[in-house]
Amino acid sequence: MPLGDRGGDKSEARFCGVETEFSDDMPNVITFNLSTGKFDFVVAPLTDPSYRPSLVQKDSLGSASPPFAGSDLVLSPSQWSSHVVGKISSWIDLDSEDETFRIDSETTLRQELAWASHLSLQACLLPSPKGTSCANYARCVNQILQDLSNMQLWLRIPLVVPDDDSMDASSATLVDSWETWNSFRLMCEHHSQLSAALDILSTLPSANSLGRWFGESVRAAIVNTDSFLTNGRGYPCLSKRHQMLITRFFNHNIQIIISGNSGHPKASVDANDFHNRSVADSQRHPLRLYLEYVGHLYQKMDPLPEQERFELGYRDYLQSPLQPLMDNLEARTYETFEKDAMKYIQYQRAVSKAMLDMIPDEEASVKTIVLMVVGAGRGPLVRASLQASEETGRKLKVYAVEKNPNAVVTLHALVKLEGWEDTVTIVSSDMRYWNAPEKADILVSELLGSFGDNELSPECLDGAQRFLKPGGISIPSSYTSFIQPVTASKLYNDVKAHKDISHFETAYVVKIHNAARLTPCQSVFTFTHPKPVNDRESNQRYKKLHFTIPNDTGSAMVHGFAGYFDATLYKDVHLGIEPSTATPNMFSWFSIFFPLRTPICVKPGSKLEVDFWRCCGPKKVWYEWCVASPSPSPIHNSNGRSYWVGL
Numbered sequence: 001m002p003l004g005d006r007g008g009d010k011s012e013a014r015f016c017g018v019e020t021e022f023s024d025d026m027p028n029v030i031t032f033n034l035s036t037g038k039f040d041f042v043v044a045p046l047t048d049p050s051y052r053p054s055l056v057q058k059d060s061l062g063s064a065s066p067p068f069a070g071s072d073l074v075l076s077p078s079q080w081s082s083h084v085v086g087k088i089s090s091w092i093d094l095d096s097e098d099e100t101f102r103i104d105s106e107t108t109l110r111q112e113l114a115w116a117s118h119l120s121l122q123a124c125l126l127p128s129p130k131g132t133s134c135a136n137y138a139r140c141v142n143q144i145l146q147d148l149s150n151m152q153l154w155l156r157i158p159l160v161v162p163d164d165d166s167m168d169a170s171s172a173t174l175v176d177s178w179e180t181w182n183s184f185r186l187m188c189e190h191h192s193q194l195s196a197a198l199d200i201l202s203t204l205p206s207a208n209s210l211g212r213w214f215g216e217s218v219r220a221a222i223v224n225t226d227s228f229l230t231n232g233r234g235y236p237c238l239s240k241r242h243q244m245l246i247t248r249f250f251n252h253n254i255q256i257i258i259s260g261n262s263g264h265p266k267a268s269v270d271a272n273d274f275h276n277r278s279v280a281d282s283q284r285h286p287l288r289l290y291l292e293y294v295g296h297l298y299q300k301m302d303p304l305p306e307q308e309r310f311e312l313g314y315r316d317y318l319q320s321p322l323q324p325l326m327d328n329l330e331a332r333t334y335e336t337f338e339k340d341a342m343k344y345i346q347y348q349r350a351v352s353k354a355m356l357d358m359i360p361d362e363e364a365s366v367k368t369i370v371l372m373v374v375g376a377g378r379g380p381l382v383r384a385s386l387q388a389s390e391e392t393g394r395k396l397k398v399y400a401v402e403k404n405p406n407a408v409v410t411l412h413a414l415v416k417l418e419g420w421e422d423t424v425t426i427v428s429s430d431m432r433y434w435n436a437p438e439k440a441d442i443l444v445s446e447l448l449g450s451f452g453d454n455e456l457s458p459e460c461l462d463g464a465q466r467f468l469k470p471g472g473i474s475i476p477s478s479y480t481s482f483i484q485p486v487t488a489s490k491l492y493n494d495v496k497a498h499k500d501i502s503h504f505e506t507a508y509v510v511k512i513h514n515a516a517r518l519t520p521c522q523s524v525f526t527f528t529h530p531k532p533v534n535d536r537e538s539n540q541r542y543k544k545l546h547f548t549i550p551n552d553t554g555s556a557m558v559h560g561f562a563g564y565f566d567a568t569l570y571k572d573v574h575l576g577i578e579p580s581t582a583t584p585n586m587f588s589w590f591s592i593f594f595p596l597r598t599p600i601c602v603k604p605g606s607k608l609e610v611d612f613w614r615c616c617g618p619k620k621v622w623y624e625w626c627v628a629s630p631s632p633s634p635i636h637n638s639n640g641r642s643y644w645v646g647l
């Protein structure tokens with residue numbers, strides 16, 4: 001039974017499993033842990049831990065004779081696949097210097113994974129690599145991954161490992177287990193069926209170090225009962241940091257597995273001897289209180305706000321950015337924009353302030369402001385401007401300029417419906433080529449993409465500036481793009497799945513969720529409107545950025561860059577998605593993601609040097625990007641060969 005659906009949809013249900021010892025009575029393991037214990041699944045060894053291939057008697061024909069496992073008939077196929085995660089024998093060491101042991105380990109790994117595949121298990125837990133080298137282990141797993149059905153392999157990784165070499169306990173340093181994971185998955189070429197299962201003990205690393213894992217492919221967190229504290233009434237509970245970590249796992253769809261013995265006064269019934277349990281004990285599973293506690297943490301999480309719930313399906317889903325200049329937007333795209341009340345509230349504030357600055361109170365009844373909404377869509381900025389006029393008592397004449405003929409149809413209907421005929425003139429034209437009958441005091445536009453200028457607002461507004469009076473106001477008055485390096489293995493793997501370079505040289509609009517933001521953002525390109533008179537500055541840009549990886553993060557993988565924008569609409573009224581200043585409750589823009597063809601590993605405290613270009617040609621605008629240090633990457637999207645925005 002899931003930990004509860006908290007009233008949300010099915011995608012919000014979370015499951016909790018339990019790690020068990022080997023038993024040759026699988027039906028009993030299932031009944032005890034799922035019926036008595038109320039766990040959702042077991043992580044159970046498939047083979048007797050004393051089994052060693054080299055010790056198996058050869059038959060008269062010289063071939064090794066199994067069985068190395070019990071019969072598949074003891075559970076139904078659906079029980080195997082829904083309720084059992086196979087636990088590969090933990091004794092195996094594929095990098096052992098003892099050759100017999102190493103070969104036994106290889107044989108066992110292959111046999112057990114083949115058996116798990118035969119049972120159609122959804123996942124198998126691989127033991128942590130032992131020692132410092134894992135090359136042979138990774139080689140065997142990589143071979144198996146090449147033709148594995150769709151079973152997932154979870155590599156067990158302890159979140160922290162005390163360094164055995166340190167001189168004494170007080171000076172004990174922690175070995176960064178991320179490095180082990182990183183070596184292993186690099187050797188397996190970031191295979192999408194290989195993930196990490198993190199072992200959680202009582203010690204936790206720094207927040208930045210932990211944060212990295214949320215950009216990695218982590219499927220499970222194995223919470224050892226040793227990491228629980230005992231509350232005043234003798235019940236198991238977790239420290240605040242552990243609680244926050246578990247909540248974060250829930251938020252990232254990471255399954256929880258309880259492991260270990262019950263060591264708390266209120267929880268202790270002999271954990272292992274469930275064959276001989278009494279009738280009273282049959283009502284009790286030794287780890288029941290731990291499960292209940294985890295369930296309680298899940299239940300007390302704040303419900304997702306409605307908008308977040310709506311956006312669940314978009315999490316980490318790569319989309320091509322809109323091309324509103326080259327293409328005509330569809331009705332449903334306009335509808336989505338128009339639902340974003342916060343965006344129009346900010347525009348109305350900005351227009352009101354600009355109007356008040358432009359016309360003093362004493363002239364309000366005699367002067368009329370000419371305001372042009374350029375790229376009016378179906379009219380929400382026209383409405384916001386008229387509301388600003390009402391709010392400030394300033395008289396207004398509006399031109400609504402729109403190049404999408406379909407949106408113009410709706411604009412006409414809107415003007416008629418609202419009785420705005422005397423105030424609003426609709427112009428069906430591209431603002432870059434329109435011959436305006438008079439000049440504007442205020443130009444209002446929203447031509448912004450997730451990266452600010454990526455929907456060609458600069459080029460469009462250059463055209464529109466011809467009909468802005470000297471001293472006139474543009475809303476927005478400026479916008480700036482931002483980037484930050486991210487670990488985002490899911491995004492990287494989704495790009496990689498296309499198996500071509502061009503997808504790696506494309507920027508994607510995406511609601512980034514499973515990612516670790518490795519440093520604060522830095523600004524990239526700024527555009528200001530109107531451009532100063534006689535400013536012949538082109539819209540090409542080049543920026544070199546230096547990011548410093550925090551010292552306490554540990555090493556991390558950079559899969560690409562998350563991009564955002566912030567726009568100054570007018571004076572102190574801004575609108576944007578840059579995380580540190582993002583406009584609350586605004587949902588019109590997801591972030592943008594610039595991938596890297598080869599992820600780059602960065603060390604704590606090191607510098608990451610990144611170059612970004614905005615390039616302009618007669619027919620298109622495009623970005624190029626690269627990493628210069630610590631190791632140079634190819635320049636992505638040279639000449640806009642893979643991704644560009646049409647003029």
Ligand SMILES: C[S@@+](CC[C@H](N)C(=O)[O-])C[C@H]1O[C@@H](n2cnc3c(N)ncnc32)[C@H](O)[C@@H]1O
Pocket residue numbers: 324325328329334337338374375376377378379380381401402403404407429430431432446447448460
């Ligand atoms: C992002 S939408 C915003 C629409 C509307 N202002 C809103 O806030 O819902 C941008 C609009 O500008 C229009 N547009 C883009 N470039 C334009 C151009 N050069 N001339 C006129 N309209 C343009 C698009 O067709 C689209 O309707």
